[in-house]
Amino acid sequence: MSSAWNILLIEDDPVVARTTDILFRLAGHHLDLAADPGAAYSLLARRRYDAILLDMNFTAGRSSGEEGLACIARIVADHPGARVIVITAHSGIRIAVAAMQAGARDFLMKPWRKDDLLAKCAAVIGRREMPGASPAPRPVMGTTGPPLLGDSAVMAEVRAIVRRVGPTVASIAVTGRSGVGRTLVAMAVHGASGDAAAPPIRIDLRDAEQWGALDRAQGTALLRHPDRLDGVAQARLLDRLLPGLRCISVADSLDGLAPALRRRLCTLEIAVPPLAARRDDAVVLARHFAQIAGETYGRATVTLTPAAEAIIAAIDWPDEVRGLAAAIERAVLLSDDGVIDAAAVRPVTPATPSPAAPDPAPAFRLEDAERLMIEAALKEHRHNISRAADALGISRGTLYRRMAQHGL
Template identity: 60%
Template structure:
């Protein structure tokens, strides 16, 4: 209920709120205040963790500090984070936090889509009421953008993580083509995020409130899901169909069905199928073209795996981050996620080093001689991982070998091979 002065006395149900603030004392105080008011408050220490959490759950409100790091007062970091949040979800309820001297920043934030602002220092009761009022206003107002309505499937939001230029371009393209009903085909390497991109396009469309039909076209029994379908359909593997099957598919797709296809290539498409399914082709960039996104994603996977499996929050060592940058990950982002999740489960101290990211060594059935050197195959990333391990352990060969899962002799031989 909202009082005449615009402050909320309470909301109709408990709210989930995300606080983005790097001050632990502030986070603890706010968690207590919102818990006593009947709400749940999660905390992210900065934009990277905030986007990670927003990719996993939907929040009724986001409390966003406008400065992170020491001696920062310009508000540029907060405004950039706000712009990304609002671009991903124009209906997001954001309340920004700024100092008394930051009225200019607060005005800029409101112009950029924030629903309200709070000045430091604040009284907890007033801040809780302000956030509740902002949530209540959003619940009673019609959404300005149909895509902002959460899908009823209970699935996590379809957020595309990454700070690289390639991912900024992909998100921009998704936002531009999502609202129009044109057919889209998503190409790229398997495991690079093609399905997530398809879901993000659907989430940016006026049809977002209805879950899309998902059809693997290699399974003829699944084709029946197209009969009478409306809204959006995600069609996998249309590029494996022969010309006759492609023609049958065209006849089977309802005229008003928005199709988002996932394929390795559009080259096998008949011209008529290309016009129906690939008015726009969206190429998902491979991980190697995404700068340091692999590190950002690895931290995201480590955070979510720790929460899912009840493990301590895991930290990547410098050697592990170097290995992640250098490796050509099989199965792209999906392969990186698997490696990080396995490392979180096997870590005893919450530290993930380079060795923990390596896949188990293949079993050699009948070796002609003992081969301890091949226990850990570093493939393309081997030299970079060895260099990082040596730096991390101050060139103590014994400790570096242990971190890499090698004997001292095996490490010395590899060092000699690479001239280290």
């Protein structure tokens, strides 16, 4: 191979990771490290890799390879063209075979020799499809946007629906609260389609000047806010949608659409859940946003403390995922050492309410959020009252009073 490779290593052993990094750098290649699958999904959402090296176990005491197999399934589903090489112990032939069946391109046994590892990568990266073989499907990741992050069952269901309906010509409506990632899901649908090589025509239907693009629209159109149109405008829209045009719509809700327009725009609805319905995903997303902000602002490494992650998962974020991203970016920018603590991730409430659908009943009261924040700060600072108070931005006396109020 004449050019440098871009390699992703998913490995939790820091010694192995460091050794592998040195090996590839000396060979003139670049290697990114992910210590666990979650970190790998974040990197894969931002970059392309020529090959992915994957250890098969990440939890102490586990040797079944189930974690690695689940990781392969997720990577191959999100990036069908991914070249995965699994690394397993000499006794792991069964695991290696299962990995190949799951979509890995090759495997390597531990302890590996450096020449063998480089040769495996060269073979996988340079390998061409066999004559007559069907070309690999186009990955969702690319010009159309990154894969959808989140480990919750509801987001796994969203990803499964996207993979199922994306390759079809069906018109899809993506609904949910503003800020939850509706446009990202819409672009993932387009990215899984046969038209993915060309960007969709994006039209905000609230802007009359953008309607002219409908007269020449071909392929796929991404229509924003059809539910904000009155009855007359909806009828005009229906008349101007050309036959054969695939529509991917983004809306708060489909309740306000006329039946005829709803049939045209919504063969299937994908409802994107709010963060309150997938609180663990908030931590996954926060880590992802922290790494992006760290790269943007020149922070070598950015970490969230356990207390910060507890707060992120516990509170209801104004403006949903968009608000979480803004809060994490602000925290990274203001951080001196790249460590984000509980006090740094408190959300800033928007000055004006969103015109989106009415907020659902809060998952818990403000007092509950305050208690969780205090508990997290105390845990992080091992019940050192002075340090916990500093982290929360309050005095020791105030912290003692709040602890008494909450029975802490």
